[in-house]
Amino acid sequence: MTIRLSVLPCLTPLMTPLMAALLLAGCASTSLKPGLAPGATATLAVLETTDVHANVLGYDYYKLAEDKSFGLDRAATLIARARAEFPNTLLLDNGDTIQGTALADYQALVKPIACSETLSVYKVMNHLGMEGGGVGNHEFNYGLKFLNQVTGSHFEVDGVEASAPRCAGPAFPQVLANVYSSKTKKQLFKPYHIIDKQINASGADGKPVTTIVKVGIIGFTPPTIVEWDKRWLDGKVYTVGIRETAEKYVPQMRAEGADIVVAISHGGLDDSPYSPSMENGNWYLSKVAGIDAMLIGHSHQIFPNAASAVAQFNLPGVDKAAGTVNGVPTTMANLWGKHLGVIGLHLNWDGAHWVIDKKRTTVEARGAQQADKSFVAADPGVVALVAREHAATIAYVKTPVGESAFRMSSYFADVGDVSAIAPVNAAQTDYVARYVKANLPQYAALPVLSMASAFKSGFSGVNDYTDVAAGKLAMNHAADLYLYPNSLYAVKVDGAGLKAWLEHSARHFHTIDPANSAPQELIDPSFASFNFDVATTAELRYEIDVTKPLGQRIVQLTYRGKPVEMGQEFIVATNNYRASGGGSFPGLDGSRTILASPDANRDVLINWIKAAKTLNLAAHGANRSWHFAKVKTAGPVVFHSAPDKLALAKAVGIDNVTQLKADDGKGFAVYAVDLSR
Numbered sequence: 196m197t198i199r200l201s202v203l204p205c206l207t208p209l210m211t212p213l214m215a216a217l218l219l220a221g222c223a224s225t226s227l228k229p230g231l232a233p234g235a236t237a238t239l240a241v242l243e244t245t246d247v248h249a250n251v252l253g254y255d256y257y258k259l260a261e262d263k264s265f266g267l268d269r270a271a272t273l274i275a276r277a278r279a280e281f282p283n284t285l286l287l288d289n290g291d292t293i294q295g296t297a298l299a300d301y302q303a304l305v306k307p308i309a310c311s312e313t314l315s316v317y318k319v320m321n322h323l324g325m326e327g328g329g330v331g332n333h334e335f336n337y338g339l340k341f342l343n344q345v346t347g348s349h350f351e352v353d354g355v356e357a358s359a360p361r362c363a364g365p366a367f368p369q370v371l372a373n374v375y376s377s378k379t380k381k382q383l384f385k386p387y388h389i390i391d392k393q394i395n396a397s398g399a400d401g402k403p404v405t406t407i408v409k410v411g412i413i414g415f416t417p418p419t420i421v422e423w424d425k426r427w428l429d430g431k432v433y434t435v436g437i438r439e440t441a442e443k444y445v446p447q448m449r450a451e452g453a454d455i456v457v458a459i460s461h462g463g464l465d466d467s468p469y470s471p472s473m474e475n476g477n478w479y480l481s482k483v484a485g486i487d488a489m490l491i492g493h494s495h496q497i498f499p500n501a502a503s504a505v506a507q508f509n510l511p512g513v514d515k516a517a518g519t520v521n522g523v524p525t526t527m528a529n530l531w532g533k534h535l536g537v538i539g540l541h542l543n544w545d546g547a548h549w550v551i552d553k554k555r556t557t558v559e560a561r562g563a564q565q566a567d568k569s570f571v572a573a574d575p576g577v578v579a580l581v582a583r584e585h586a587a588t589i590a591y592v593k594t595p596v597g598e599s600a601f602r603m604s605s606y607f608a609d610v611g612d613v614s615a616i617a618p619v620n621a622a623q624t625d626y627v628a629r630y631v632k633a634n635l636p637q638y639a640a641l642p643v644l645s646m647a648s649a650f651k652s653g654f655s656g657v658n659d660y661t662d663v664a665a666g667k668l669a670m671n672h673a674a675d676l677y678l679y680p681n682s683l684y685a686v687k688v689d690g691a692g693l694k695a696w697l698e699h700s701a702r703h704f705h706t707i708d709p710a711n712s713a714p715q716e717l718i719d720p721s722f723a724s725f726n727f728d729v730a731t732t733a734e735l736r737y738e739i740d741v742t743k744p745l746g747q748r749i750v751q752l753t754y755r756g757k758p759v760e761m762g763q764e765f766i767v768a769t770n771n772y773r774a775s776g777g778g779s780f781p782g783l784d785g786s787r788t789i790l791a792s793p794d795a796n797r798d799v800l801i802n803w804i805k806a807a808k809t810l811n812l813a814a815h816g817a818n819r820s821w822h823f824a825k826v827k828t829a830g831p832v833v834f835h836s837a838p839d840k841l842a843l844a845k846a847v848g849i850d851n852v853t854q855l856k857a858d859d860g861k862g863f864a865v866y867a868v869d870l871s872r
Contacts, residue, residue, distance in 0.1 A: 231406060234399030235544035239392070239408060240281035241457055243528045243536030244270055244288045245492030248295025248333065250531040251319045251581050253573060255658070256297035256592050257675035263570040264656050267319050269563040270532035271574035274323055277537055277561070283394040285410060286324060289492040289528075290331025290461040292316055293345060297674050298581075298588045303337045304680070305591055310362035314345045315581045317365040322580055326390060329414035329459035330371040331493065336680050338427040339383075350383050352376045352431045370414035370459065373440040375433050383432065386444050387413040389453050396544075408542070408549060411453030413444055415460040417474045417493065422775035422785050426682055436471025437462070438479045445485040454549040455487045455540065463494035463527070464507040464520060474779075478510060481520040487551055488538050489525040495654070497534060497560045498527035506721050518558025524551075526558055530655065534560045592671030597804040599668055601812035603676065605661040606840045608649035609703070609718055609727070610868050611823075612847050614816040615661040615676055617731040620645035621815060622803035623768035623796065624732070627685045630790060631766065638687065638766055638789060642754065644730055645768040646696065650678035652724030657837050657862040668804055677797040678725075681770035685790035686783065690763040694749055695781040696728065697737060697821075701748040703727040704741045707870070712830040717741070717868065726778040728769075730820040740824035741832075741870070750824055770796050817847060827871040831855065838864035 244267070253266030263269070278284050293299060293316055302308050302315060313321070320328070334342055343350040347364020351357070372386035389411045396404045417423075418434035437460060448456055463475035473479070477491050491498070496505055499518030507513075512521040518538075519525060526536030541555035563571050603615040623645040631638050651661045663672045688696065703722045707715050730737075737752040752759045766789065772778070775785045792799075810816065838857045844850070851872035856865035 231396075231404065231544045232399045233544060233546035235396050235404060235406075237394050237396035237406075237408070237542045237549075238281060238283060239394060239410075239455075239540045239542060240277060240284045241488055241490070241538040241540060242274060242277055242284055242286045243490040243526050243538075244286075244532060245461075245490065245528045245536070246289070246291040246331070246495055246530035247316060247532055248291055248530065249293055249299035249316050250296055251298065251316050252578065252585060254585070256588060257671050258662070259589065259592070259671060262658055263573075264564065264658065265531035265533050266573065267316070267323070267532045268573035268577040269571050270535055271323055271577050272571040273535040273561055273563060275574070277535065281539065283392070285390070285392055286326050287412060287457065287459055287490060288320060288325055288328040289459055289490050290329040290414070290416065291333040291492065292320075292328070292331065294333040294336045294680065297592050297671060298584060300674070300680060301588045301591050302584065303341055306587070307341070308345070310344060310360060313363045313365075315584045317345070318580055319577050321366040322576060325365065325367045327367055327388060327412045327459070328365065328369045329461055329490070330369060330374070330384060330416050331461040332417050332420045332423060334416075335420050335424045335427060339431060346384075348384065350376065351379045351381070352383070353378060354431060368412075370412050371416060372413050372444055373415050373418060373435045373437055374420070375435065377431055377433055384414070386440075387411055387448050389448065389451060396542075409452050409454045411448035411451075411456045413441065413448065413456065413458055415440065415458065415462065415480070417462050418472045419474050419776060423772050423777050425775050425785060426771060426791055434472075436469075436473065437476045438469060438483060439471065441480055441483040441486065445483060449485055455551070456485055458486050458489045460489060460491055461493050463491060463496070464510060464513060466510045475507065477525075478512070478520060481512075481523040481525065486523055488540065489520060489523055490536060491525060491527045494527065495530040496527055497529045498525065499558050499560060504720065522553070524553070524556050524558050526560055528560050529562075532563070533655070534562050536560050592669060592674065594670045595667050596670065596673060596801050597668045597808055597810070599663065599665055599810040601810070601816050602665050602843065602846070603661065603663040603816060604840075604843055605649035605652055606836045607844045607847075607849055607852065608652055608724070609834055610852060611819055611821070611849055612844060613729065613731045613819050614812070614847050615663070616647050616649055616729060617816050617818050618804070618810060619647040619677055619796070619800055620731040620768075622800045623647065623683060625803055626683060626792070626794070626799045627766060627768040627790060630792070631685075635789065641687070641764050641766050642734070643766045643768065644693075644732065644735060646728040646730060646773070648725050648728050650725050651675075653836060653863065654724060660837060668810075670801070673797055673801045673804065677800050679770075679772070681772055681796045683768065683790075683792040683794055683796045683799050684771045684774035684788055685766050685768050686774050686787040687764060687766055687789050688782065688787060689761065689765070690759040691761040692782045692787075693759065693765055693767070694752055694761075696767070696783070697749045697752070698746050699778070699780045700726065700728045701739050701741075702745055704739070704748075706744060707741045707826075707828060707832055709742055709826055709828045711828070714831045714833050715828070717832050717834045728773070731818045732820055733818050735820045737821050738824040739821055740826070742824075742826050812847070823868075823870050825871055831867040832870055833865055833867050835859055835863040836866055840864075
């Protein structure tokens, strides 16, 4: 038997084996696993942060104001509370960590950090004592060279210099098993890592015992990253499906001594027929033998959540109250540090292995918002740690680029307000039209359209709306209008493809029964607002009939006053995410792309505003292509938005909306839309 004397202070290297054996019985309070007797127990709480998206502070850089509802500074308080409650904790991050705020863009694009510097979000995670992390799809948004630098890695891929030094990175291991270098056929990151976690346990006699649990962590990201970030990844990396990857490596982890295997998988749940390119394959991952717990994410949802109506949490084998997927304890901790996932693994030592007692294991997603609606306090240590970078970002986002004579908001984007969408579409259309004229003469005769969506439509809370006041426009306003660092792409589609695109967007709405006298919810919350693409041009017109089944809702589709023919061809400006398959829109799989611009959509918007100088509502914010098909309903059709905003709806010509209730219990107002008007 091998004994680590450093963990057994009652033994010393000077003792003979006999002396050690005689004294070992008195060391019950501090022994490693070989000294454990059957019947020993322990609780290990696995804590998850996910989809932090560089929100190190509860601060909205677009509104230049504090927001107490999110941020790692408040998640830090939840972590501290969990550590005070549980005798043993293991803190892990699920990915989508480095991108998502103006701070992230500032450090990646505006004033890129030096090799010797640690990215702000990793500085904070180091401060929090993060012990392991996964890699999300948004980690790849800034390219492989940047990711290689900030993770302190040494990728052997095209585009990353072999002689590049290993830079500062996180102080914890990062794992990713299903992304490979095309050059070496090896993973970019270690596929898995086994953590020797020292824990406090109870011996069979009830006395305290210090021992080791070997926790294996393995990471996965959506295989579809190769399409979503094609401009960075094409030909440089390839992906493998998560199920077959897990089937390969989990047995290896066990063979190397892992007592517990935790899958850190950046994706949600989907029980559709399995495919190696599946975006949300964790329902299948849970069925791989040897996985003891799953930390999931990507979908920006809360799990467990007994009240959730989200489709992925209502699949066979998913217990949304207990927090299990096919029997595997699982958590998804929302986004932006709003929640902390907590899986309390109850362990029993059977003499050879730690066995998880699933009946006593608990799963939670703990929110930063408390019962009285207040939020937990921020950790002042986090605030101080990134004060310099925070101040520099604020100075950056205040840089003026133009002005607007009208207010641009997304409070009523779901019912037709395009004031925050039309400028994006106008900028994208202008860019693509000029590019095609100069560089793609074979497409010069085709009409150029654009599709965009309201990125912020209340998904993350009552403050999660775009709202740009009339007046000077600065960088932060452009970032508010275009949230993500996507690149501008253009695709060629025919009339059938255009209609299919719009039909898929119309899945944003529930099917409304005109004869139902009870209130009916208009919006399907499982269909993200950033997938509700709309056109905003006087040349294209269409109606959405929400009383019809999915796939049959787009009616009266015309271009320049004439019905769109199914074979008619168009060029549509969009982003790399959508053009390459993001959102699962029919026909958009990367094969229709005719322009993969190196320019970010946000930069295209900024340059367009600079050229326009002053925006006005009639020319730049009121070109609404779509309306609801008129239908009289027996009862109200309702939706939720920020309270007391009716004046904004009326200002942009939406006069069929009324406020029914100022507070739905979650801070939103309840509005009704009259579909007959």
